[in-house]
Structure formats: structure tokens, C-alpha cells
Amino acid sequence: MVNADRRTASAKVQRIAETLKSMYGFHGKGGRRSNPLDTLIGTLLSQNTNDRNSYRAWVNLRRKFPSWDKVAAAPLTSVSSAIKVGGLRNQKARRIKEILARVRRDWGGYHLNGLHRMANDEAMNYLLSMKGIGEKTAACVLVFSLKRDVFPVDTHIHRVCNRLGLVRTKSAAETFKAMSPLVPEGTAYSFHVNVIRFGRELCGARRPVCVRCPLFEDCTYERKYEFHGTAGGKRIGRDVRDFMVIEHLAKKKS
Numbered sequence: 093m094v095n096a097d098r099r100t101a102s103a104k105v106q107r108i109a110e111t112l113k114s115m116y117g118f119h120g121k122g123g124r125r126s127n128p129l130d131t132l133i134g135t136l137l138s139q140n141t142n143d144r145n146s147y148r149a150w151v152n153l154r155r156k157f158p159s160w161d162k163v164a165a166a167p168l169t170s171v172s173s174a175i176k177v178g179g180l181r182n183q184k185a186r187r188i189k190e191i192l193a194r195v196r197r198d199w200g201g202y203h204l205n206g207l208h209r210m211a212n213d214e215a216m217n218y219l220l221s222m223k224g225i226g227e228k229t230a231a232c233v234l235v236f237s238l239k240r241d242v243f244p245v246d247t248h249i250h251r252v253c254n255r256l257g258l259v260r261t262k263s264a265a266e267t268f269k270a271m272s273p274l275v276p277e278g279t280a281y282s283f284h285v286n287v288i289r290f291g292r293e294l295c296g297a298r299r300p301v302c303v304r305c306p307l308f309e310d311c312t313y314e315r316k317y318e319f320h321g322t323a324g325g326k327r328i329g330r331d332v333r334d335f336m337v338i339e340h341l342a343k344k345k346s
């Protein structure tokens with residue numbers, strides 16, 4: 093992106109961030125710093141399933157194996173059975189065991205405390221070097237455990253950013269790269285929370301409620317007029333509960 097285009101895109105992101113802030117508020121990075129290894133494995137469990145089932149998989153896993161060394165020592169089938177409610181249980185169990193083996197090799201124990209001393213790029217690259225860990229999972233560890241100013245991109249954010257014309261990308265990983273330099277400094281976490289809420293309540297995947305959208309003028313979605321003349325989709329009547337596992341980690345007492 094050339095400089096002039098980037099300035100225009102940054103200004104548009106800023107404008108949209110302000111609108112969403114006026115709708116949903118500003119969210120500081122509250123809560124305790126969750127353990128990075130907990131966040132990494134919790135986010136891995138959230139892949140390809142909904143929040144509720146990934147949370148149940150997490151609770152089952154921790155009940156059965158209260159420490160990571162117990163997971164590392166357990167047979168693969170026992171780990172897989174503990175997390176089956178979250179789907180892809182064999183693949184996820186294998187990944188968890190591989191991650192634990194790698195962490196033990198690199199850090200001499202089942203923790204990722206060394207990430208706290210790394211710069212953002214270094215920490216991202218380290219996490220991305222693990223099999224099965226993509227940009228969203230790595231960014232979640234940075235924002236939720238290390239409290240860094242990083243903008244994780246999930247499926248809702250990827251959809252909304254493309255509809256609004258902030259990026260033209262084909263995957264959440266591409267959106268993460270394209271959005272990172274555009275998000276106003278110090279607002280990544282809050283903007284992330286607000287875009288997810290907007291994506292769930294108004295800009296849903298199948299039937300966006302364009303008729304009530306305050307970002308209609310900024311939106312470049314080619315079907316927005318089709319949805320503008322109707323009541324649009326049903327409002328999703330549930331709390332913003334993205335990353336239930338991570339919220340649980342951030343709230344639990346040390």
C-alpha cells in the first residue's frame with residue numbers, strides 16, 4: 093500500500109473506531125495477565141468450534157489434568173477424550189501434546205514466561221513457528237496474556253473489515269497483516285472487542301442489518317442496498333462472549 097492510500101485507510105479506520113467506541117464504549121485491558129501457555133492452548137481449543145463448546149472442552153481438560161505436565165504424560169487418547177466436545181479432538185490433542193513437548197524443550201518446563209521479555213514480532217514469530225498455531229491464536233496470546241497492543245482477527249473481524257473496504261483480503265491471516273499498521277495506537281484490544289460485537293449484532297454473515305447501520309456510508313459491501321430496504325437479519329440476542337476460555341482465564345484468581 094502506498095503512503096497516500098495508507099493515510100486514507102488509517103483515517104477511515106480511525107473514523108470507524110470512533111463510531112464503534114461511541115456505540116459500545118472503550119475497553120481497557122482489564123483483568124489479570126493470563127498465563128501465556130493457558131491462553132495458547134485455550135485458543136487452540138477454540139478453533140473450528142463455538143465459544144460454548146471450546147469452553148466446555150477447556151473445563152473438561154483442566155478437570156481431568158490439573159497441570160500441563162499431567163497432560164504431557166497422559167496417553168493421547170485420554171487427552172482426546174477429555175476435549176471431544178470441542179470437535180477435531182484427535183488433531184487438537186496431538187497439537188497440544190506437540191506444543192507441550194516443544195515448550196518443555198525450549199524453556200525447560202511447561203510455561204511460556206520467556207515471551208514476556210520478547211518484542212511483539214519476536215513473540216509472534218516464536219508462536220507461529222509451532223505447528224497448528226496461526227496469526228489469530230498467536231495474537232490472542234500477545235493481547236490477552238502479554239497485554240500488548242495487537243489486533244487479533246477472527247472470522248467476524250475479517251468479514252467486517254472487508255465489507256467496510258478497509259482491506260481486500262481472502263483470509264483472516266491476511267487481514268491481520270493488513271490491519272495491523274492501520275489500527276490506532278493503544279486501541280487494538282478495544283477496537284477488536286467492538287468490531288466483534290458489531291459483526292455479531294449488525295453485520296452478520298448471512299443477513300446484515302444494513303438498514304440500521306451507522307457505518308452505511310463508509311461501507312463498500314456490494315449487497316448493502318439489498319439489505320438496506322429490509323429489516324435485515326435477526327439481532328443476535330446474546331452477550332459478547334468471544335473467547336470464553338480467555339475471559340475465564342483473565343478472571344480466575346491466581
Ligand code: SF4
Nearest residue numbers: 295300302305311313
Ligand atoms: S452497511 Fe451492512 S454490510 Fe455494510 S457494514 Fe453496515 S451492516 Fe455491514
